[in-house]
Amino acid sequence: MNIYDIAxxxxxxxxxxxxxxxxxxxxxxxxxxxxxxxxxxxxxFPNSCAKGLASxxxxxxxxxxxxxxxxxxTDTAFYIEESFAKLGYASIIAACGWDDSMQDEYLRVMASRxxxxxxxxxxxxxxxxxxxxxxxxxxxxxxxxxxGYLPLDNVCGVLLEERKAVSQVVDHLVGKGHRNLAxxxxxxxxxxxxxxxxxxxxxxxxxLLWNEKNILDIHTRYYVSKEETEKLLREKPEITAxxxxxxxxxxxxIKACYSLGLKIPEDISIIGFNDSIYSDxxxxxxxxxxxxxxxxxxxxxKALHSMLNGETVEPVYHLExxxxxxxxxx
Amino acid sequence: MNIYDIAxxxxxxxxxxxxxxxxxxxxxxxxxxxxxxxxxxxxxFPNSCAKGLASxxxxxxxxxxxxxxxxxxTDTAFYIEESFAKLGYASIIAACGWDDSMQDEYLRVMASRxxxxxxxxxxxxxxxxxxxxxxxxxxxxxxxxxxGYLPLDNVCGVLLEERKAVSQVVDHLVGKGHRNLAxxxxxxxxxxxxxxxxxxxxxxxxxLLWNEKNILDIHTRYYVSKEETEKLLREKPEITAxxxxxxxxxxxxIKACYSLGLKIPEDISIIGFNDSIYSDxxxxxxxxxxxxxxxxxxxxxKALHSMLNGETVEPVYHLExxxxxxxxxx
DNA sequence: TTGAAAGCGATACCAA
DNA sequence: TTGGTATCGCTTTCAA
Numbered sequence: 001m002n003i004y005d006i007a008x009x010x011x012x013x014x015x016x017x018x019x020x021x022x023x024x025x026x027x028x029x030x031x032x033x034x035x036x037x038x039x040x041x042x043x044x045f046p047n048s049c050a051k052g053l054a055s056x057x058x059x060x061x062x063x064x065x066x067x068x069x070x071x072x073x074t075d076t077a078f079y080i081e082e083s084f085a086k087l088g089y090a091s092i093i094a095a096c097g098w099d100d101s102m103q104d105e106y107l108r109v110m111a112s113r114x115x116x117x118x119x120x121x122x123x124x125x126x127x128x129x130x131x132x133x134x135x136x137x138x139x140x141x142x143x144x145x146x147x148g149y150l151p152l153d154n155v156c157g158v159l160l161e162e163r164k165a166v167s168q169v170v171d172h173l174v175g176k177g178h179r180n181l182a183x184x185x186x187x188x189x190x191x192x193x194x195x196x197x198x199x200x201x202x203x204x205x206x207x208l209l210w211n212e213k214n215i216l217d218i219h220t221r222y223y224v225s226k227e228e229t230e231k232l233l234r235e236k237p238e239i240t241a242x243x244x245x246x247x248x249x250x251x252x253x254i255k256a257c258y259s260l261g262l263k264i265p266e267d268i269s270i271i272g273f274n275d276s277i278y279s280d281x282x283x284x285x286x287x288x289x290x291x292x293x294x295x296x297x298x299x300x301x302k303a304l305h306s307m308l309n310g311e312t313v314e315p316v317y318h319l320e321x322x323x324x325x326x327x328x329x330x
Numbered sequence: 331m332n333i334y335d336i337a338x339x340x341x342x343x344x345x346x347x348x349x350x351x352x353x354x355x356x357x358x359x360x361x362x363x364x365x366x367x368x369x370x371x372x373x374x375f376p377n378s379c380a381k382g383l384a385s386x387x388x389x390x391x392x393x394x395x396x397x398x399x400x401x402x403x404t405d406t407a408f409y410i411e412e413s414f415a416k417l418g419y420a421s422i423i424a425a426c427g428w429d430d431s432m433q434d435e436y437l438r439v440m441a442s443r444x445x446x447x448x449x450x451x452x453x454x455x456x457x458x459x460x461x462x463x464x465x466x467x468x469x470x471x472x473x474x475x476x477x478g479y480l481p482l483d484n485v486c487g488v489l490l491e492e493r494k495a496v497s498q499v500v501d502h503l504v505g506k507g508h509r510n511l512a513x514x515x516x517x518x519x520x521x522x523x524x525x526x527x528x529x530x531x532x533x534x535x536x537x538l539l540w541n542e543k544n545i546l547d548i549h550t551r552y553y554v555s556k557e558e559t560e561k562l563l564r565e566k567p568e569i570t571a572x573x574x575x576x577x578x579x580x581x582x583x584i585k586a587c588y589s590l591g592l593k594i595p596e597d598i599s600i601i602g603f604n605d606s607i608y609s610d611x612x613x614x615x616x617x618x619x620x621x622x623x624x625x626x627x628x629x630x631x632k633a634l635h636s637m638l639n640g641e642t643v644e645p646v647y648h649l650e651x652x653x654x655x656x657x658x659x660x
Numbered sequence: 661t662t663g664a665a666a667g668c669g670a671t672a673c674c675a676a
Numbered sequence: 677t678t679g680g681t682a683t684c685g686c687t688t689t690c691a692a
Contacts, residue, residue: 002684002685002686003685003686004685012662012663013662013663013664014663014685014686015662015663015664015687015688016661016662016663018686018687018688019661019662021686022687026661026662027661027662028661028662031661031662043466043467045438045441045442046442046685046686047383047444047684047685047686048379048382048442048443048444048686049378049379049380049381049382049383049388049444049684049685049686050379050383050668050684050685050686050687051379051685051686051687052378052379052382052668052686053377053379053380053383053667053668053669053670053684053685053686053687054667054668054685054686054687054688055668055686055687055688056668056687058379060422060443068404068405068408071401074398074404074408075398078398078404078425081423081424081425082425085424085439090422090424090439090443091422091423091424092390092420092421092422092423093411093421093422093423094411094415094420094421095408095411095412108375109415109420111375112375112376112378113378113390113420114377114378114379136373137373222610222611248611251611254613255613258613277608278607278611280552281552281578281581281608281611281612282611282612282613283584283585283588283612283613332668332669332670333669333670334669342678342679343678343679343680344669344670344679345671345672345678345679345680345681346677346678346679348670348671348672349677349678351670352671356677356678357677357678358677358678361677361678376669376670377668377669377670378670379668379669379670380668380669380670380671380684381669381670381671382670382684383668383669383670383671383683383684383685383686384669384670384671384672384683384684385670385671385672385684386671386684661692662691662692663690663691663692664689664690664691664692665688665689665690665691666687666688666689666690667686667687667688667689668685668686668687668688669684670683670684671682671683671684672681672682672683673680673681673682673683674679674680674681674682675678675679675680675681676677676678676679676680
């Protein structure tokens with residue numbers, strides 16, 4: 001069933017059908033209504049390929065993730081999917097994983113699908129190779145990065161001030177009397193690095209430079225975090241507060257404290273990052289830095305939508321994470 | 331840059347270019363290599379709309395979810411996305427939410443995008459209206475349902491034997507000496523209903539019919555579960571084991587027990603469902619029923635792939651959940 | 661208010 | 677081993 005079949009049934013030309021489908025003017029109201037009825041009766045919908053080919057717009061956006069196990073990334077993705085669905089766009093969603101070499105591959109796939117715009121979720125897309133690939137495949141199409149930024153004309157990004165946020169948490173802890181802090185970071189991303197810098201800023205500002213050695217880089221798995229935290233606390237029992245770059249790592253920290261017989265928050269304070277459901281599920285609930293997933297998704301949607309409409313958008317939008325005190329800190 | 335531009339550059343006809351792009355025979359090896367070089371140099375990729383229009387295959391599948399907050403559903407979705415990406419398919423992923431009336435809408439959207447096949451994730455798609463919509467929009471295209479089934483020729487499904495699984499858990503608990511059981515269920519889906527039936531089967535088989543009253547239907551939110559569990563245990567302190575239809579609800583149960591000063595598992599056993607990360611994060615870790623997300627995803631992928639290749643697939647594939655004993659039960 | 665015809669960028673058949 | 681041409685189902689311009 002194509003537009004010509006419908007035209008034949010309605011006894012008009014396919015041009016008129018096209019006008020009705022796309023709510024364009026120039027059709028007698030009577031004719032329009034008659035055609036609408038037929039369209040409905042035959043459950044007709046236009047072939048999206050033909051439409052895309054003829055109009056050079058297929059109303060599809062691409063959403064690319066690093067790791068689907070990162071729920072605040074998938075949350076952002078689905079927030080964007082939902083808001084674009086309301087605008088009549090479909091979303092091709094894919095995950096390219098931690099292997100950076102796959103980023104080019106997936107960017108290419110997205111381009112080959114003729115998506116009108118692209119959202120990249122995660123600071124890991126902020127690297128030179130990704131920049132090259134974007135230039136190669138998306139030179140003239142809008143790209144938005146959630147928690148990242150690349151200096152290209154068609155790219156804009158949301159940047160979370162994670163460095164500042166962690167630094168402020170250090171201030172907070174020092175204000176509560178903590179002097180021996182540790183920072184446990186997940187795999188190297190720009191974001192992880194920023195958080196670590198924030199920790200360094202904080203201990204420097206507070207003259208706690210010997211804490212510099214209390215930085216661990218580990219895998220983003222809570223059982224790894226548990227093991228590493230145990231090892232750390234056995235070696236340095238003087239530590240009274242640990243900041244983790246992800247809530248899920250802080251969960252591992254909580255487990256480690258249990259197994260060492262430490263009381264939280266009396267003996268030690270545990271701080272997470274993301275304000276994810278993990279921080280609420282945990283017992284005790286975990287004091288955390290809210291990285292504002294929802295606001296990020298909202299801004300990305302708006303920005304991409306604006307760019308698709310040919311509007312200019314500020315290249316970087318800054319968001320300040322907020323500190324949420326729960327049960328795991330004193 | 332289209333196929334004609336490339337043809338001009340290469341000094342051959344676009345037909346030859348098409349042959350090279352699609353690795354078809356009938357091109358001199360020398361010519362093929364020369365063209366491949368040009369293709370790469372100009373970073374050319376074919377227009378997917380044109381390709382879809384001409385070949386009537388756009389290499390896109392649709393994946394439809396109910397609730398993106400349900401991580402074992404998103405896990406299944408991304409598992410399928412990943413395996414189809416390897417086959418050169420893109421995935422349009424969307425969430426239609428709990429409002430059943432949106433299912434028709436989204437099924438229509440998927441059809442209008444000319445997806446070659448569709449995966450529906452969640453037992454909530456197992457209803458008459460969805461069946462009608464599938465018949466209307468997907469009469470001749472393969473559809474796979476994860477955890478559901480509809481009696482249509484082009485539809486196949488994976489069915490988890492949840493009823494049996496819950497019934498067996500009741501047996502297990504009774505075997506451990508429990509006599510007063512409760513069952514806390516989430517919102518009405520076919521799946522939730524199956525689990526509840528399993529509970530009823532179990533208490534019937536074990537002559538514990540008075541437990542029938544200990545069934546609660548609540549919202550799938552852990553804090554709701556916490557409140558409801560507290561209320562239940564205050565009213566009926568004789569209960570020694572509670573089965574929840576989702577891990578996240580069991581987490582609420584754990585929290586409730588804490589606040590009532592009950593020891594887990596000494597005073598009460600808590601059982602979840604899904605073997606999700608929540609069950610491991612919780613302290614104590616939660617004994618749970620593994621609904622085999624990974625196997626489900628794997629089967630859905632294989633089944634859809636087979637159907638896309640014109641092969642016939644068994645309409646229903648049964649999977650048995652497995653019981654995983656962790657710390658929260660005795 | 662309506663319709664005829666060209667064009668979008670591929671595929672595939674048939675002829676050379 | 678190659679290329680010409682029709683075709684897929686739509687949008688859009690121009691003429692009626």
